[in-house]
Amino acid sequence: MAYQPDRSQYPQRRPDGTLDIDLTSGKYLKLWQGPQHPGITGNMSVELTVCGDEVVAGKTHVGYLHRGFEKLMERRTFIQCFPIVCRICVPEPDFNEYCYAAAVEELAGITSPERANWIRTLILEMGRINSYMMYLGGQAGSLGQGVIGQWTTYARDLMLDRFEELTGARIYHMFILPGGVRDGLPEGFKQRMEETLKEIESILKDVYNVMYCNAVFKKRTVGIGYIDPQLLDSYGITGPTARAAGVAKDVRRDQPYLVYDQLDFEPITGKDSDIYTRADVRRRDLLMSVDLIRQILAKMPDSGELMAKLPNVLHWQIPRGETYIRGECSRGEYGYYLVTDGSGYPRRVNVRGPSYTHAVALLERLIVNINIADVAALMVSLHTYPPEIER
Amino acid sequence: MKPELEKRIVKGPDGFEFEVDPIRDYFCETPPTVMTAAYSAIIEKLFNWARAESIWILGFGTGCGAIEMRPLMTPRFDAYRYGVQWRPTPRQSNLFIISGYLSVKTLKRVIRSYEQMQNPKYVVGLGSCTINGGMYWDSYNTIKRLDDYLPVDLYIAGCMPRPEALLAGIVELKKIIRAGKAEGANIYAEKFEWYKANQKRVIHDWDMPDYNW
């Protein structure tokens, strides 16, 4: 018999739709999950109202990481914006660089060279692997399986080595700049990348055996955190979260950017739209990224221009216009909305991070009626990163 | 002041009515005191050795530096070798790594967490943004100097500092602790008024007691 919680104690709704929660009645308890809490995905917090072991209402609080990027960029020249955009999202900074660069290029009428596009794609896929590795560790860690985090962080370190070799930095690469990329591939990079990919595949096999085949892991994740496919559009859900619900939403296929139209892949979808399916879709997406990197390395041209000719960046003015550039990052649709006004500074930059909708509106909806123990797992399974919510 | 923090009459589950003043009832307002070292120098030395060899970090990633914390505790860098480990609650931690820029909203939580830690406690500022604002020197929402608000023992520069830098910083902090010079908690108690004035100047929404532990 399935577990049926006792809902007789649950709060009534007032006529205006809010919950009638009387904290002094002793039935309900306010619990803050975060910001100082190991089970939270970064520096944010969820205010839970619990009744017994079940959550009756949740409210997301963000803003702990707000630095005002969109304001800061308004007082920096176009090239000065380039080093700071990557700071918006720590685990996968390259999408900021790419989206910003592509938006500036489009408004300024510059095309980045073919070889630069291949290297950009390579970097974006490498970043995706890193981000998924963080996710796998977090998802297992949220259920107390710490050893997966150890293995995947080890694999991520290997990938960071390749990043370091290519760009000179571990976390913030500052490699994709408007007009192209900073450098080509170093000597012997392809071969070392192949070794890294092999190691990652072998670690993933271990992860699959220990995590995905584990009965306890299945028990904790199957059927929990279900997202109705009908909600996808109204809540702006994108990325693996949407694909796990059976909708093949993948910007790489829907609106191919860079060189994705020359690569051979199919968006990965799942069926059940619960935590387990989302985890599985991400694992298979990771393997697909490994495959894509192999394709990119095999197909990319070895010589050619890396940078388009830029005007003097100190006096670079871009005519009035507005555009929106999107890319498929590991969490969903990442986009930059850039408005220029003919001066040397951006008029307005708006960053659309997938977590913006996932972590606030969607999480507040999904969190109702689940056990406190599952809150962390649910939050991780939406793969949210607070810095892209508040910038 | 938020409505739930105001003084009010509540009715308990048993039917009695009583007055609640959340700020006064739930927290202690006594300012911190300077805690002296142990009576004997030898014992204090022994304690300092133990403190240096057992550094428990509060698991509070305040900024982007938190991303390098996980590599720090995993196979490549493995800070456990140095007696470093995470604690999820401020009561049991000794070291607060401020991993990057602090927005005003986080600063408030950081101060509360810091005050709940027990004496002796240490603060390490990680990243250039804790030293002088770094990349966010002109931002309206991030503080520029961490040592205006909390007593800092050590800064690690960089954006973002590599895990090696962090490990070197921890080793350096151990030397400071072993020499008995890491008295941040006592400095905080001595200059309490000054720190509070600085904190209150920045945090406009001050709805907590002056010192809470």
Added chain:
Amino acid sequence: MQALYHRLKALFPLGELTEQRENLVFVTVDAAHLRSLLLQLRDIEGFTHLVLLTAVDWIETGEFQLTYLLGNRAKRQDIGVRVMLSREQATMATIHDLWPTAATYQRELREMFGIDFPQSPGVNEEFILEGWNDIPPYRRDFNTLDYAEATYNDRPGRESRDPATYMREKLYGEGH
């Protein structure tokens, strides 16, 4: 996209069409017709995905531009609907009942630009900032550098230079 524009033009008083790319266009509409246009786009033309909702401050003309960016996944098209508001009376009808997630965007706009969306859930609650007591920070007349210098202490010894001047003098020798 031209066909779509003409279909819509027959129903609503639309402004000029700006074709940014072959699959991204921007149109302007007045505030009163926004809701019916959005409904038409969402339910009939298939633009079901609210990509983002944001604002641009055109302080020179005293206007806020609200941008509702909608996406149509099947046709691989995006349309940005621009609505111009007066900066003095920045109030707009809420669309949270069309897309629940719009409530979050509207909360942010209320806080960062001071644009009011009456009846949007929780629109007056603090979202990102806490205890903010100045004008909304994303407005153009808010100067973040002045605010930061007045509020936060500098560490002595930090130098900052204007990069253009600095590079001109040091790298290119233009200053001499």
Added chain:
Amino acid sequence: MQFDWMQIPYSLLTLFIVLNYGMLLNALIAKIAARVGRRHGIPIWQNYADLLKNYGIRSSITHGVMFYLGPVFRLAGGVGLLLFVPTIFGSEMFSNLSFAGDLILALYFVFFGTLGMALGAGESGHPHAAIGVSRGLSQVTTAELPFALAVFAVALQYQTLSVTDIVAAQQGGFLNWTLFTNPFAVAAAMLGFLGSMMRPPFDVVLAPQEIPIGPPTEYHSSYLALMQTNRMIFPIAKIVVYMNLFFGGAASWPVFFIKVFFIYMVSVLVGVVFPRFHVEQSVRWFLVWAVPFGIIAVLMV
């Protein structure tokens, strides 16, 4: 039974040995777990430094009398359990304060610490502590059930309530161990053992990602040091009971060290790679898997 005053220093010596062994064993276990995660792990003397540091913390705050008594109860549970069962069989020095009915007392002491902790942690007023306590009590109760059944089976089998007599009955070759004479009882008890060691998959009580870190959330400095001391002693003491009841006891210290290590490793190896159960899931797991073994064991005897 006459009381010999010499037993007191002797049992304190046992306590000392077990404490140090527990410190080193726990560090070793942590190192083994770290190796699974491809890490080097903590230094072997790490626990001494941690303990000393916690005693050396200058300030501490209290939440009331029970908050003080919680760790004391906990430690008393560990020490009491250790002192009232014979550690080394046949040794005058290390039989401690064991007496004819000590099996019942041991059962009580296994539970005693948890109860004390529940009272103390409840007093701390932290919601995470309260949630952890309620989870812990429900889980420990069901984990105790198979263990208690197994103990009854063993007591029936050997017709005695004295641990010393039970060990004596198992001497003379490992085929005489309860492990082989009554495997169902051992199976039930070992499944219960997994549940009471607070390791995954049954560590929902502490669960850092959900309720950091459950009952001890508010404990710090010397209180925490007391609890750490207990964490070094209590698992060993519990394993001593298991060893005596099911694995033939130990006739000398080296045998003792080896047996305790291997019994401990059972819970560690299971724990390293598992995520954790919900409370209701673990309760159901005990009722479905462990309790039937216990009932079969009682019926078979």
